[in-house]
Each structure stands twice: as structure tokens, then as C-alpha cells.
Amino acid sequence: MSGRLSWSISLMLLPAVAFFVVFALGPMIAAVYISLLDWNGISTPHWVGFGNWAKAFTDSVTLHSIFLTVQVMVLSWIVQTPISLLLGVFLAGRQRYRALLGVFYFLPLLFSAVAIGLIWASSMLSANGALNSLLQAIGASSLTNDWLGNPNIALYAVIAVIAWQFIPFHTLLYQAGTRQIPQVLYEAARIDGAGTLQQFFYITLPQLKYTVVTSTILMLTGSLTYFDVIYVMTGGGPGYATRTLPLQMYITAFQDAQIGYGSAIAVILAVVGVLLSLIMIRLTGFGRMESQAEGL
Amino acid sequence: MKKLTRRDFLAAGGTASVAALAAGCSFGTGQQKAAGSGGSKSVTIWDISTGDQQKLIKNTVARFDSTHKDISVSVQFFQNDPYKNKLRTAMGAGNPPDIFFGWGGGILKSYVDAGKVYALPQGSIDTNKFFPSVMRPVTFNGKVYGVPMLGTQPVLFYYNKEIFGKYNLKPPKTWSELLSIVKTLSQKGITPISLAGQNKWPDLMYEEYLVNRIGGPKPFQNVLDKKPKAWSDPAFIKANTMIQQLVSMKAFPSNFASLNYDTGQSTQLLYTGKAAMQLMGAWDYQAILSNAPQFIKSGKLGWFPFPKVEGGKGNPQNVAGNLTNYYSVTQASKAKKAAVTFLSKGIMNDYEINGLIKIGLVPPVKGIQSKLKQQKDSDWLLFVYDLAQNAPYYDLSWDQALPARAAQALLTNLDLLFLKKITPQQFSKNMNKAMGL
Numbered sequence: 001m002s003g004r005l006s007w008s009i010s011l012m013l014l015p016a017v018a019f020f021v022v023f024a025l026g027p028m029i030a031a032v033y034i035s036l037l038d039w040n041g042i043s044t045p046h047w048v049g050f051g052n053w054a055k056a057f058t059d060s061v062t063l064h065s066i067f068l069t070v071q072v073m074v075l076s077w078i079v080q081t082p083i084s085l086l087l088g089v090f091l092a093g094r095q096r097y098r099a100l101l102g103v104f105y106f107l108p109l110l111f112s113a114v115a116i117g118l119i120w121a122s123s124m125l126s127a128n129g130a131l132n133s134l135l136q137a138i139g140a141s142s143l144t145n146d147w148l149g150n151p152n153i154a155l156y157a158v159i160a161v162i163a164w165q166f167i168p169f170h171t172l173l174y175q176a177g178t179r180q181i182p183q184v185l186y187e188a189a190r191i192d193g194a195g196t197l198q199q200f201f202y203i204t205l206p207q208l209k210y211t212v213v214t215s216t217i218l219m220l221t222g223s224l225t226y227f228d229v230i231y232v233m234t235g236g237g238p239g240y241a242t243r244t245l246p247l248q249m250y251i252t253a254f255q256d257a258q259i260g261y262g263s264a265i266a267v268i269l270a271v272v273g274v275l276l277s278l279i280m281i282r283l284t285g286f287g288r289m290e291s292q293a294e295g296l
Numbered sequence: 297m298k299k300l301t302r303r304d305f306l307a308a309g310g311t312a313s314v315a316a317l318a319a320g321c322s323f324g325t326g327q328q329k330a331a332g333s334g335g336s337k338s339v340t341i342w343d344i345s346t347g348d349q350q351k352l353i354k355n356t357v358a359r360f361d362s363t364h365k366d367i368s369v370s371v372q373f374f375q376n377d378p379y380k381n382k383l384r385t386a387m388g389a390g391n392p393p394d395i396f397f398g399w400g401g402g403i404l405k406s407y408v409d410a411g412k413v414y415a416l417p418q419g420s421i422d423t424n425k426f427f428p429s430v431m432r433p434v435t436f437n438g439k440v441y442g443v444p445m446l447g448t449q450p451v452l453f454y455y456n457k458e459i460f461g462k463y464n465l466k467p468p469k470t471w472s473e474l475l476s477i478v479k480t481l482s483q484k485g486i487t488p489i490s491l492a493g494q495n496k497w498p499d500l501m502y503e504e505y506l507v508n509r510i511g512g513p514k515p516f517q518n519v520l521d522k523k524p525k526a527w528s529d530p531a532f533i534k535a536n537t538m539i540q541q542l543v544s545m546k547a548f549p550s551n552f553a554s555l556n557y558d559t560g561q562s563t564q565l566l567y568t569g570k571a572a573m574q575l576m577g578a579w580d581y582q583a584i585l586s587n588a589p590q591f592i593k594s595g596k597l598g599w600f601p602f603p604k605v606e607g608g609k610g611n612p613q614n615v616a617g618n619l620t621n622y623y624s625v626t627q628a629s630k631a632k633k634a635a636v637t638f639l640s641k642g643i644m645n646d647y648e649i650n651g652l653i654k655i656g657l658v659p660p661v662k663g664i665q666s667k668l669k670q671q672k673d674s675d676w677l678l679f680v681y682d683l684a685q686n687a688p689y690y691d692l693s694w695d696q697a698l699p700a701r702a703a704q705a706l707l708t709n710l711d712l713l714f715l716k717k718i719t720p721q722q723f724s725k726n727m728n729k730a731m732g733l
Contacts, residue, residue: 004601013627039383040410040700041384041387041413042384042387042388042406042407042408042410043406043409043410044410069588122556122559124549125554126554126561127549127550127551127555134376146551146553146554148494148553148554149493149494149551149552149553149555150553151553153714167588235494237494237496237552237553237708237710237711238494238554238711238712238715239712239715240491240708240712251704254381255700255704256586256700256701256705257384257406257700257701258698260702262433288717292562
């Protein structure tokens with residue numbers, strides 16, 4: 001096929017493009033416009049230019065929520081990547097018991113985020129929840145804590161639950177990636193006398209490079225949008241301890257009724273997300289998409 | 297303003313609310329009058345009542361509908377949080393219902409300021425039959441913008457009579473008596489006062505009462521009037537110091553910051569005997585009645601008003617809480633006259649008043665003591681009635697009295713105060729800053 005779109009094909013694209021403009025592009029442009037207004041949603045809006053934007057970069061609560069978001073992003077990557085990588089590689093084997101185990105590992109993927117948040121908050125992490133009971137049962141009563149009520153711990157509890165929710169997904173990615181690696185590489189390595197560890201570090205890991213990149217982009221941009229689980233578990237509290245940027249956006253726009261300011265935060269979130277994936281693609285050479293199976 | 301639904305969540309059976317939360321369900325009742333009766337005479341109501349209240353409102357509306365040939369009234373019910381967003385959007389977009397449910401105070405005022413609410417014509421509503429205090433949050437510049445339509449819900453202390461009896465304690469009349477009870481109970485290993493800190497608004501009840509008892513209504517009125525540095529009033533500093541003292545004395549459960557009222561966690565501590573008291577609105581009575589009826593029937597539930605603070609300027613009979621809920625007419629309504637007719641004749645008539653009393657609510661209507669006396673729960677109903685009626689000053693819950701953005705800042709800063717993450721002085725500074733005072 002030639003590079004140009006034929007008339008008939010362009011015509012077929014039209015509905016999709018129209019939907020995109022009306023439901024994606026339109027609201028985005030509207031959000032940028034609203035971010036320039038002081039508006040509570042009902043009264044006559046006032047034009048404030050970049051007032052909301054200036055506020056976003058000086059308001060200590062918003063700055064704090066940006067810091068929290070970065071913290072969630074980095075910690076989520078550090079926790080989730082090694083675990084899902086190892087699980088994925090392990091599950092890529094073909095034995096039947098692994099398939100069975102796989103089903104259990106993937107269970108969290110099947111639950112809705114709200115259900116996950118409610119269950120963890122009410123039965124696991126509450127003061128008389130399962131975690132504290134377990135700690136008491138094994139004689140570690142001194143470690144029991146009010147996990148979601150303690151401002152110094154709540155964020156880590158939230159990050160742990162998010163990891164529990166998303167590790168299955170990334171495990172799935174790594175499992176698929178591992179299964180794509182040509183078996184000849186391992187056969188050759190075994191003939192040369194390489195052990196399991198060597199095979200892992202010299203074949204599996206380098207071959208999974210792009211899977212790591214994909215998974216990382218999804219994790220980092222995903223961290224910008226974690227909302228439901230945190231909202232259900234802590235509502236951003238105690239105090240401001242878990243009020244990440246998406247929560248700050250929601251609370252500002254809909255609970256504080258500052259729609260203009262909330263829109264400015266929403267636009268910042270969107271821009272950061274796009275920039276982040278662009279930078280990742282640039283830095284890792286992901287865009288070039290060269291083959292890893294050269295010479296095979 | 298979330299309190300009403302919280303209670304109703306419990307009445308409806310707690311966790312069922314999760315499904316409803318996701319669905320944001322709405323459904324209509326009331327039949328359409330035959331076409332030709334005139335579109336301008338059809339009145340739509342948006343409401344958020346659930347359970348018994350919803351049934352009562354449906355019946356009240358249906359009753360009015362069937363006795364008024366020329367007016368057709370229908371009511372739609374929504375979940376609390378989706379409702380607030382839906383109403384705001386509909387008001388902004390200019391397609392709101394004719395009558396909407398509300399709480400009075402700051403939120404209603406923001407709608408009034410935006411020209412979205414219809415001022416009820418003078419004389420169209422008999423406002424004299426209500427407690428004067430409940431008309432205050434719907435009256436702006438001498439004009440009335442809403443009519444009471446549910447029970448009044450002052451905040452008071454509930455206590456476990458069995459625990460009090462066991463340790464020979466009496467309901468406290470003063471703050472220092474309360475403190476000595478707290479001391480006694482914590483020595484015996486019983487949590488003195490249950491507190492649902494995760495919801496934050498239960499923290500606010502202490503703030504409202506203490507500030508009012510110490511400084512009277514003036515300090516908070518200064519905040520509402522946007523006086524400079526209004527939050528730095530000594531009454532706030534003293535109240536917040538007393539709150540932190542209470543926290544230091546371990547008056548509250550060690551995990552109070554994650555206790556949730558919606559799921560009944562804090563009230564449960566009271567009726568299971570793990571905590572001796574809880575400061576809560578009058579709606580908690582229904583919650584206990586539906587979750588632990590035996591606790592009330594066996595006479596273990598007691599109640600007393602918030603104690604007075606020695607040396608305080610405020611009248612110890614002042615109360616705080618949810619005054620009531622209101623119906624208001626929108627400016628955009630095409631059937632304002634019919635809507636006003638409904639507000640004056642359709643609600644708070646004998647039928648609805650009797651219905652409210654029957655489900656354990658106290659309408660803010662003068663002269664109904666004799667009706668209350670005939671009820672099974674008459675001692676409770678009369679206590680609430682007297683508390684609300686005799687109050688020289690009835691403080692509307694501050695999260696409803698303030699505009700939305702100030703209310704959120706207040707709740708978050710109270711959260712930090714109770715966690716001792718900030719000092720009383722920092723609290724005042726933060727709130728002055730948040731409100732630009």
C-alpha cells in the first residue's frame with residue numbers, strides 16, 4: 001500500500017476522529033481554558049490568566065502532593081519491578097504447577113480497584129485487622145500499628161497495596177517477554193556450560209530490555225494516575241500524608257469547588273505524563289525498535 | 297453535610313452502599329399527570345433521603361399530588377456525593393430541578409449569590425411554626441430561601457450506662473468533670489471516648505462546642521464575616537489546646553485516626569462496651585437502634601448535652617449540629633408558583649410531622665411535645681426536642697456554614713491538630729491563610 005490514505009479509508013476514519021475530537025481533544029482544550037478562570041462551577045467565572053498556574057507552583061499543599069507523587073512513582077518502581085521480573089521469568093516455564101500458581105498470582109488483577117482498597121483498608125490494615133492479628137499471633141505485638149491512621153506510615157501502606165494490585169499485570173508482561181526469547185540462546189549457553197544464574201544475567205535480562213522499558217513507562221505514567229485505591233483507603237489523609245497530585249486535583253476541583261485551580265493541576269498532570277513517556281522513549285532508544293534477534 | 301447519608305448508609309445496611317456508590321443510582325417516583333394539565337405545573341424534586349425517610353417523602357409527595365389536580369409533583373432520589381456534583385453541574389448548566397434538597401449555610405449562600413435560588417415570596421411560608429434558629433441558615437438579606445423538611449439533629453454525648461454504673465460515674469456537667477471521668481476510665485483500661493477520626497467531621501464537633509462554650513458565638517461569626525485574623529481569637533487557641541490535652545490524656549482510642557463512622561466502627565465501640573462515650577449527632581440513635589436494638593431496649597444507652605466550660609463566655613445551653621434539611625426552589629424553575637404551593641402545603645404538615653416522629657426524628661416545629669410524649673422513645677425524642685428548642689443559639693455545623701474551600705481546609709487542619717502534627721497556634725495561622733484573613 002502507498003503512504004497516502006485513499007479517500008475511502010479516510011472516510012472510514014472519520015467517526016473515530018470525530019469521537020476523538022469531541023470526547024478527548026475538546027475536553028482537554030476546555031480544561032486548559034478553565035484553568036485560566038477563577039470559577040466555583042456555578043457563579044460567573046472570572047478571568048485570572050495564569051493566576052491558578054502561579055498558585056500551583058507556590059501552594060505548599062500542591063507542592064507537597066507533587067513530592068508525594070514522585071515518591072510513589074520511585075518507590076512503586078523499586079518495589080514492583082524486581083518482584084514482577086522474577087515472578088514473570090519464573091512463570092514463563094512450562095510446567096503445569098506453574099500455570100496453576102500463575103492463576104493465583106493473577107487474582108489481584110481481576111478485582112476492581114475500589115474493592116481492593118476497601119478490603120485492604122477494612123480487613124487487613126485496620127487496627128484490629130488481619131495484619132495486626134498476624135503480628136500479635138507470631139509474638140511481634142510491638143510491630144502492630146495503625147497502618148492507615150499513622151501519618152508516617154500511611155503512604156508506605158498505600159504503596160504496598162498498589163504494588164499488590166499491579167505486580168500481576170507487570171508479571172504478565174515479563175512472562176510474555178521471557179517466552180519470546182529464542183530457546184537456541186539457552187541451548188547454546190548450556191553447551192558452553194553456563195549455569196542458571198549466568199543464563200539469567202547474560203541472556204534473559206538483556207533480552208528483556210524492552211519489556212523493562214515498557215513496564216517502566218507504564219509504571220511511571222500509571223503512578224501519576226493512582227487515584228481510586230488511595231481515595232478509598234485514606235481519602236488523602238491523615239492530614240495531607242497521602243494526598244498525591246491526582247487526589248489534590250479531585251479535592252481541589254470538586255470538594256473545594258475551585259474548578260479553575262483544579263483544572264490547572266489536571267493540565268500539569270497530563271503534561272508531566274506525556275513528557276515522562278517521551279523522555280523514557282528517548283533515553284532508552286525504544287523508538288528505534290531495532291531487532292534483538294539479529295543473526296538468529 | 298455528609299452526615300445524613302452516613303446515618304442512612306448504616307440504616308440501609310452498611311456495605312450495600314459500596315455498590316450504590318459506584319452506580320450513583322437515581323430513580324423516580326410519582327406518576328406523570330395526564331398530558332394537557334400544563335407543563336408549567338409539573339414540579340420536579342431532587343432529594344437524597346434513603347430508607348424510612350425516603351418512604352415518608354415518597355408518601356408525602358404522592359399525597360400532595362393526588363389532592364392537587366392542577367399540580368403534578370415527582371421526586372427523584374440520588375446518592376449523597378454524586379448528588380452534590382450533579383446539582384452543581386445542573387445549576388451551572390441551567391437545567392436544575394424545580395425543588396432541591398439542601399443543608400442551608402455556606403453552600404446555599406453560594407447558590408444564592410450566583411442568582412440560582414428563588415427567594416420565597418414574603419408570607420408564602422408560615423416560618424413562625426419552626427424554631428427561629430433553623431430558619432437562620434436559609435435567610436440571607438432578610439429573604440427566605442428554604443423550608444425545613446426533615447428532623448433536627450443536634451450533637452450530644454452518648455454514653456454507656458453500664459460502664460458508668462460500674463465505676464460509679466455520673467454524666468458530667470462541666471469540662472473538668474468530663475476530664476476526671478476520662479482519667480478514671482483510662483486507668484481502668486476502658487477507652488473513655490470513641491472517635492471516628494478518619495471522617496474528620498467528628499473532630500469538628502469538639503471544635504464547635506469548645507469554641508462556643510469558651511467564647512460564645514462571636515469568634516466563629518467573625519470568621520463568617522471575614523474579619524482579619526479571625527481564627528487567631530483566643531477562644532480558638534484555648535479550645536484547640538483543650539482538644540490536644542484530651543488527646544494526650546488518651547481519651548480517644550489509640551487508632552482513632554483510622555476509625556470510620558460510615559462502617560459503624562466508632563459507634564460499635566460504644567455499644568459493645570469498649571468505649572464509654574461518643575460525641576455524635578442525633579442521627580446516631582437510629583444507627584444504634586438498627587445495629588444494636590437490644591442495647592437501647594435494655595436501657596444501657598444514656599445521653600447528656602456537651603458540658604459547660606468553667607469560666608467560658610458562651611451559654612451552656614447553646615448547641616451545634618445539623619439544624620435540619622431544607623427544600624429550596626431554583627430560579628430556573630418554570631413552575632415557581634406551584635413549587636411554593638408544595639413547600640407551604642405539601643411538607644411539614646401534620647402528615648409529615650407525624651411520619652417523622654414515628655421514625656424517630658424530631659421535626660423543628662414548635663409545640664409538638666404532646667405528640668412526642670405519646671411515642672415509645674419519648675424520653676429520647678423529648679430530650680432532643682428540648683435541647684434544640686431551648687438553645688439560645690444553634691450553631692450550624694461549620695463545614696456547612698463555611699464555603700466549600702474553607703470547609704475542606706478546616707477539616708484537614710483539625711485532622712492535623714488531633715494528630716498533634718500542628719500546634720493550636722499553627723492551626724490558627726493555617727486557617728487565616730486558607731481563608732485569606
